[in-house]
Amino acid sequence: MSRSKESSTTEPKAMKTSFRALSAYAKPHRFTFAAVLLCALMGIAADLFQPYLVKIAIDDNLMIGKNDYHGLLMICLFYVGLSVSSLFFSYLQNNLLQFAGQSIVAKIRKDLFQHIFKQSMSYYDKTPSGSLITHVSSDTETLNQFFTQVLLSLVRDGMTLIFIIVLMYHLDPTLTLYSMIVIPIIAIIAISFRTYMRKTYQLSRTRLSQMVAFVAENLSGMHLIQAFHQENEQMKRFVDRNSSYFQANLREIRTNVLFNRSFDILGNLSVAFITWVGGMAVFDKTIEFGVLYAFITYIRQFFQPINNITQQWNTLQSTTVSMNRIWNIFATQPDVNDKQNAVAIPLPKVKGEIHFNHVKFGYLKDISVLDDLELRIEPGEMIGIVGTTGAGKSSLISLLCRFYDVQEGSIRIDGTDIRDIQQANLHRIVGLVQQEPYLYAGSILDNVRMFDETVAREDVIKACQLVGADSLIARLKDGYETRISERGSGLSAGERQLISFARIIVFQPKILILDEATANLDSQTEQLIQTALQIVAEGRTTLVIAHRISTIIHANRILVMSQGKIVEEGNHAELLSLHGYYEQLYLHSQGSMDAAQSIS
């Protein structure tokens, strides 16, 4: 996230909205919070009554020479009882608060993850995955700190302060007024540090987020980095980011330490000041010694909660930044939405007719990728799509999957505009196999049925048998239960492709799209995939984007695309007879250098 955006997110209005949203999450836990408040009250009362007990022992027993052993013992026992109850209440209060805080954050994390899932592809084009990882993991954790630290401190320390002032006033109003001289000084220090701490905190968060995004980017492109020997260059870039994060962190810590130490000094000065003023009053016999003792104890206790609260200022800053970042995500509505009256077409009723009706589309507003594209595909037809790089082939299928919406025109399946079909339904109708099929960490079985337990094991096995994946799975250590790691590493590209074909069979989409599905394979594996493809394509409208013409040579119709338009159309023989663009592509794919040069 850019710095300018980050600072704009901490506007008071945005903060207000975020806090309101957060309180809506907290509302179901209001009884727990009430119990926390009660426990805090009891704990504070138990804590603060202790110096008062000592004052009673000094002034009403020891100083007047009463020698009441029984009374003294009772006071001591009572003192111990208060300590134990303070411990009990603070234990209870912490547990209850942690429970409420963790529950709220778990719910926010779940909703956030769900919301991120709903975003359209344009959102992922703009948002680095590293910053999304930060939002889901560390930003939500910061929110937890808000409940377990900030809120706790505001309640407990705030009440402690009020109680102390009341008790001090009860003991001696004049000394209390002297003590209160320090309050404006505390306010000035707190305010002057406030802005600075906020800036240092934001800077370190932004730099952390940049570093995480960089690491995530590198991890996902590791094979490229190694293939191009980019390790040193990337390392240098990482060191830069790491050191600027380090600097920002140091600055933040320095500010924090300076702030806290200023408070300690202020506390000690006040104790000295009160000892002097109070000591004189004891000399003059205007107050009792026990009162001065209790007063000095309260003054010491007075600074602790102030220090705590101001320390929480930092956490409050981070919570505000995190909260705004999270609520900015929540506020982002997906570009592609289900209409309110969107329909679900029952799968058996889908024929698979597709109509690209004068489609205009571009990723950026003014740069058009597809321009007035008109295309009709009959049910069950197999369409091959070829064209030069950047011609718009992948964009065409992204639109059919509704990863993006068209800017003009429409795309219709069996006459229904895909914007009128529920997305979940559309994605059951249209099945996509990509060049790099994505496999998840999990068993082969789960990968074929996409963790959908309603799909029976037998159906998975049947699908794998049909596409010829069964024999390769049988060779694996645990067969269908073999666990594969992230992205299916441990399997060859062809094996991964076969598994993704089996996936298609299991989910039975009526329209099948293969995006350069055989581009990475050797010719033997390609043959295996070709056979599987024919089986999978049976009875389905199939669109195959291929760099190798051999993949689509038998297609009913081949579309040749260039610069967002269909420039030639027909079957293989028809297109060759045109001696046009397709022929050049064909010769090029056959390895003819001359043809390749003529294309460029």
Ligand SMILES: Nc1ncnc2c1ncn2[C@@H]1O[C@H](COP(=O)(O)OP(=O)(O)OP(=O)(O)O)[C@@H](O)[C@H]1O
């Ligand atoms: N997510 C995106 N954001 C912005 N521009 C994009 C995006 N994806 C593709 N483009 C641009 O749109 C144009 C068409 O890209 P597309 O991927 O559809 O071409 P293609 O024919 O599939 O190419 P290739 O065969 O190289 O995959 C290109 O100019 C490309 O740079």
